[in-house]
Amino acid sequence: MTTRTAIIGLGIMGRRMLGQMLLHPQFDPVHLWDPSADNAALAMDMASGLQLAASAEDAIDGADIVYLACPPVPRHALALMAAKAGKAVFLEKPLGVDVAASRDLVQQITDTAVPAAVNFTQAAGAALTTVSGDAKAGRLGDLAGIDIVVTYSNWPRAWQQAADWLRFRDEGGMTREVISHFLFFSERILGPLSLVWARSSYPDDPALCETHMLARLENAAGVPVSILASVGGAQPDRQELTIKGTARSARVSDFYAVATSDGADFEAAPATGDDPRSSSLRAQLDDLAKMVAGQPHRLATLDEALRVQILIEAMLQGKS
Numbered sequence: 001m002t003t004r005t006a007i008i009g010l011g012i013m014g015r016r017m018l019g020q021m022l023l024h025p026q027f028d029p030v031h032l033w034d035p036s037a038d039n040a041a042l043a044m045d046m047a048s049g050l051q052l053a054a055s056a057e058d059a060i061d062g063a064d065i066v067y068l069a070c071p072p073v074p075r076h077a078l079a080l081m082a083a084k085a086g087k088a089v090f091l092e093k094p095l096g097v098d099v100a101a102s103r104d105l106v107q108q109i110t111d112t113a114v115p116a117a118v119n120f121t122q123a124a125g126a127a128l129t130t131v132s133g134d135a136k137a138g139r140l141g142d143l144a145g146i147d148i149v150v151t152y153s154n155w156p157r158a159w160q161q162a163a164d165w166l167r168f169r170d171e172g173g174m175t176r177e178v179i180s181h182f183l184f185f186s187e188r189i190l191g192p193l194s195l196v197w198a199r200s201s202y203p204d205d206p207a208l209c210e211t212h213m214l215a216r217l218e219n220a221a222g223v224p225v226s227i228l229a230s231v232g233g234a235q236p237d238r239q240e241l242t243i244k245g246t247a248r249s250a251r252v253s254d255f256y257a258v259a260t261s262d263g264a265d266f267e268a269a270p271a272t273g274d275d276p277r278s279s280s281l282r283a284q285l286d287d288l289a290k291m292v293a294g295q296p297h298r299l300a301t302l303d304e305a306l307r308v309q310i311l312i313e314a315m316l317q318g319k320s
Contacts, residue, residue, distance in 0.1 A: 010034035067090045071171050087114060130250075150230075
């Protein structure tokens with residue numbers, strides 16, 4: 001049997017997930033909703049037979065699982081509504097922007113005992129599975145640290161322009177949207193991290209989000225995670241996470257592409273022929289089906305997402 005699914009938020013992420021759910025045998029995206037008529041129209045064009053709900057409440061009411069691809073602030077109330085109605089919940093990241101509110105959200109959803117996870121897109125993908133397996137098996141040697149480098153010519157990026165909220169300081173910014181993914185990845189490798197220091201830079205307009213981020217974090221053993229992120233200048237996008245080992249290092253570029261080095265140039269892993277983004281989303285949905293069925297899964301837990309949010313918000317506040 002398929003799982004009746006509601007998708008609330010039909011921007012780029014909601015439509016990407018909708019496209020994969022339409023192909024997946026375990027999910028039936030029966031109820032869709034977005035306050036934007038333009039987003040809703042784009043989603044309706046993706047397949048025949050899709051239904052646009054009259055409201056977010058109606059979408060939740062008709063589903064077994066609710067995928068929330070809306071911005072962080074409305075996501076909080078909708079997640080609670082869904083959980084209290086007994087629906088499984090799959091939230092986009094970040095978990096939120098207010099740490100106290102997110103702690104309360106995690107506790108309330110946990111109290112309902114509904115299945116719940118957060119969509120850090122690498123959680124079930126091949127890159128994290130491969131690199132974490134190599135690290136645990138000792139094939140990288142002793143772990144010497146992780147470097148995160150994120151650079152963009154513009155933020156939001158061209159394909160994100162319709163999500164105007166991403167450029168504002170209240171909910172947006174590359175630290176929440178991108179670096180959070182790599183901190184989740186880092187904690188899966190190194191365990192819980194703590195912030196040592198962080199410094200961010202902002203444009204003159206106080207409403208706009210950060211343009212630069214420098215930070216250092218460490219795990220309990222003192223293994224460092226170093227972050228350099230910036231926006232500006234004529235350059236291609238760069239999104240890299242490098243796990244450095246004494247025997248071998250692994251680099252993940254653009255979330256999915258893995259390359260390794262024994263000290264020489266990084267060599268890319270053999271291509272599979274599949275689109276890595278689509279493969280990663282399919283893997284997320286495979287594990288989401290396991291979550292709904294009460295089986296073990298690799299998706300990010302609420303507690304993992306809360307830990308990442310605490311780090312992200314502390315970085316944005318700055319620490320010397």
